[in-house]
Amino acid sequence: MLHERADQLQEVNWGALLVAIVGKELAEYASDIQTGIGPYEVSDFDELRLLGMAGSLAVQLRGLPEIEYAVLVRVSDSLFNIPSLALKPVLRILSEAGMVRLYESGRNITKIDPQVPYFENVYDTIGAYSASSSLTETEQAMVAIMAELQKKPENKDRLLSKLGMESSLLDRCLMIGNQSGLISNHRVRGQTVLTSPVYFADNNQGLADLIAKVGSSEFADVMEVIRLHQGWPLSMIISQQKVAGRPLTPVQIDLIQMLASENMLKPPTIEIGKQSEVFLFTPRPGAARLSPGKRDIYERAMALLAAVRKGQLLPFAHPIRKPAVLLQAFLRDGYLGANTEARAQYGKVAGTFNIGYFKETKPWWHQFWLRKTEENIEAVQVAIDLAQGEETKVDMRMDQEARALLQMDDKYVSSVLGSKGMKERKKIAPSAAAKEQWDQLTLRLV
Incomplete structure (x- = not known):
C-alpha cells in the first residue's frame, strides 16, 4: 500500500519549471537536510525534518534488538x-511504515522493536510514506536546491535561473543553509558559488574557485566520468586524454589535474618502481552520506580498488580483466591467487591499511589474504561498489558507536552522554512572512 502511494506526486510550479522530487529521492534529501541542519530549529522545515529524522533513525536501527x-x-x-x-x-x-514495533503503556512508548528490512532500501520505504506528506513551498525549494548541489557546486545566479523560483525564496533557503552549515556561500572571481559540505567533505573553497574558473557543467561531466570509473590512474588519463575510451576535452583534463593537485579528491597513491602513481576517485562524501566512523573504511576501499586498478591498467605482466569480479572472489574465498606481482601491487594496502597479509607459495610467488575483520569485509564490499560505479550504500551512514549505546541500559548511557540533560537547540529566525502571520494572530487573540 505504501508503495502505491509513492505514485502520488508532490509538485510545485515555479515559473516555467516543474519540480517533482518524490519517493526515494525525496526521502534521501530530507535525511541529508536533517543531518546537515543538525541541532538547529527551523520552523520552515517541520514536515521535511520529520521525514529526514525517520529515514536517519531507520538507518541506525536496522538489525538492532529491542531498545528501551x-x-x-x-x-x-x-x-x-x-x-x-x-x-x-x-x-x-x-x-506506520512497518519498520518498528512500538510497545506502549497507555499513551507512553516504553520499548521499541526495530523491524527495518535488510534487503530493502530504507529510503524507498520512507519515500513511499512521504506521498501522504504535504511539504511547504520553502521545504520543496530546499529539496530542489540540495538536489542540484548534490551533483555539483553551483553559481547562485545560474541556480536561480535554472530552478525558476522567486529570489526571495532562494535567499530564505540560503540564509537557513548558511546559518546551519548545510550550504556554504563563497564569493570568488566576482561570482557567488554555492557548495554543500553534506556532499563534498573537503576544500569547499577550492571547489568553489574551480567552478568559477571552468563552470559547473564541466565539473559535473568530469564527476560523472570519474564516478563510473573510480580509481583510474591520473597518468593514463593525461597521456591518453580519455577514460575507458571516453574522450575528454583539454578543459576537462586541466580540471582533473587541478582537482587532484588541490587536495579535493584526496586520491590514494601507489609506488611503482621509483614513481608514485595517483588513482582518481570522486570527492569524499560529507557526514550526511558517510558517517565519521565509516571514513576509515571508505579510505581502505579506495586504497584496495587503486591496487586492483594498478593490476588492471598498469600491470607488471598479466592484467586483471574484471576488477569487480576479482574483488568478489577476494571477499568470497578470503584470498587472491598467488602471483609474482602481489607484494608490489598490494603492499601498501597490507602495510598502511592492514587489510590483508601475504603467504608465500614458492619463491617470489605470494597469495594475498584478507584479514577478516568486520571493517575489512565492509571495505571490500565498498570497493566492489566503487568498481561498479555505484553510490555509497545506506549502511555507510551508520554510527556504530551510537548503535552500541542503544543496546546498553539507561544508567550506562547516561554516564557516557553525561547528565547535563538534553541538547540545547539553536534557533534560526522565522521568515518575515511567518513573523507577520504570527503578529496578526497574536493581535486577534488580544
Whole structure:
C-alpha cells in the first residue's frame, strides 16, 4: 500500500519549471537536510525534518534488538539530532511504515522493536510514506536546491535561473543553509558559488574557485566520468586524454589535474618502481552520506580498488580483466591467487591499511589474504561498489558507536552522554512572512 502511494506526486510550479522530487529521492534529501541542519530549529522545515529524522533513525536501527524508549530518547537527542519532542512522531512514522514495533503503556512508548528490512532500501520505504506528506513551498525549494548541489557546486545566479523560483525564496533557503552549515556561500572571481559540505567533505573553497574558473557543467561531466570509473590512474588519463575510451576535452583534463593537485579528491597513491602513481576517485562524501566512523573504511576501499586498478591498467605482466569480479572472489574465498606481482601491487594496502597479509607459495610467488575483520569485509564490499560505479550504500551512514549505546541500559548511557540533560537547540529566525502571520494572530487573540 505504501508503495502505491509513492505514485502520488508532490509538485510545485515555479515559473516555467516543474519540480517533482518524490519517493526515494525525496526521502534521501530530507535525511541529508536533517543531518546537515543538525541541532538547529527551523520552523520552515517541520514536515521535511520529520521525514529526514525517520529515514536517519531507520538507518541506525536496522538489525538492532529491542531498545528501551528512555535510552532511545537520550541517544537520539545527543547523537542523531532528534529532539525528544520529535521522537514520538518520528516513531509513529516508522511504525506506520512497518519498520518498528512500538510497545506502549497507555499513551507512553516504553520499548521499541526495530523491524527495518535488510534487503530493502530504507529510503524507498520512507519515500513511499512521504506521498501522504504535504511539504511547504520553502521545504520543496530546499529539496530542489540540495538536489542540484548534490551533483555539483553551483553559481547562485545560474541556480536561480535554472530552478525558476522567486529570489526571495532562494535567499530564505540560503540564509537557513548558511546559518546551519548545510550550504556554504563563497564569493570568488566576482561570482557567488554555492557548495554543500553534506556532499563534498573537503576544500569547499577550492571547489568553489574551480567552478568559477571552468563552470559547473564541466565539473559535473568530469564527476560523472570519474564516478563510473573510480580509481583510474591520473597518468593514463593525461597521456591518453580519455577514460575507458571516453574522450575528454583539454578543459576537462586541466580540471582533473587541478582537482587532484588541490587536495579535493584526496586520491590514494601507489609506488611503482621509483614513481608514485595517483588513482582518481570522486570527492569524499560529507557526514550526511558517510558517517565519521565509516571514513576509515571508505579510505581502505579506495586504497584496495587503486591496487586492483594498478593490476588492471598498469600491470607488471598479466592484467586483471574484471576488477569487480576479482574483488568478489577476494571477499568470497578470503584470498587472491598467488602471483609474482602481489607484494608490489598490494603492499601498501597490507602495510598502511592492514587489510590483508601475504603467504608465500614458492619463491617470489605470494597469495594475498584478507584479514577478516568486520571493517575489512565492509571495505571490500565498498570497493566492489566503487568498481561498479555505484553510490555509497545506506549502511555507510551508520554510527556504530551510537548503535552500541542503544543496546546498553539507561544508567550506562547516561554516564557516557553525561547528565547535563538534553541538547540545547539553536534557533534560526522565522521568515518575515511567518513573523507577520504570527503578529496578526497574536493581535486577534488580544
